[in-house]
Amino acid sequence: xNMACFLxxxxxxxxxxxxxxxxxxxxxxxxxxxxxxxAVAMLMVEHVAHGEIIPYPxxxxxGIMEILPEMLSVGGPMAMFSAAFWASxxxxxxxxxxxxxxxxxxxxxxxxxx
Numbered sequence: 001x002n003m004a005c006f007l008x009x010x011x012x013x014x015x016x017x018x019x020x021x022x023x024x025x026x027x028x029x030x031x032x033x034x035x036x037x038x039a040v041a042m043l044m045v046e047h048v049a050h051g052e053i054i055p056y057p058x059x060x061x062x063g064i065m066e067i068l069p070e071m072l073s074v075g076g077p078m079a080m081f082s083a084a085f086w087a088s089x090x091x092x093x094x095x096x097x098x099x100x101x102x103x104x105x106x107x108x109x110x111x112x113x114x
Contacts, residue, residue: 008075
């Protein structure tokens with residue numbers, strides 16, 4: 001039974017939501033938060049529908065030994081893919097708006113003047 005994959009993106013979402021004011025505006029951290037919290041909500045609904053999450057403690061129907069491997073094998077890659085997708089959105093936005101100073105976003109890309 002898979003049930004804890006949403007905990008890793010949720011943790012990242014909590015961190016980025018709490019620290020959002022410290023990120024530069026050009027990074028559009030709100031986009032990352034929307035991606036993460038949308039995924040968490042969708043996965044929670046799916047897990048509730050399959051009876052993997054219950055409305056009373058301990059909330060999850062499996063023990064820590066079943067949850068940890070799933071968090072590492074599914075939740076971790078899910079959070080990394082979400083962050084990579086967000087980073088690509090920020091890069092495309094920078095290029096599209098002709099703000100091509102991508103040096104701080106993508107290492108190895110030099111500043112170009114268009």
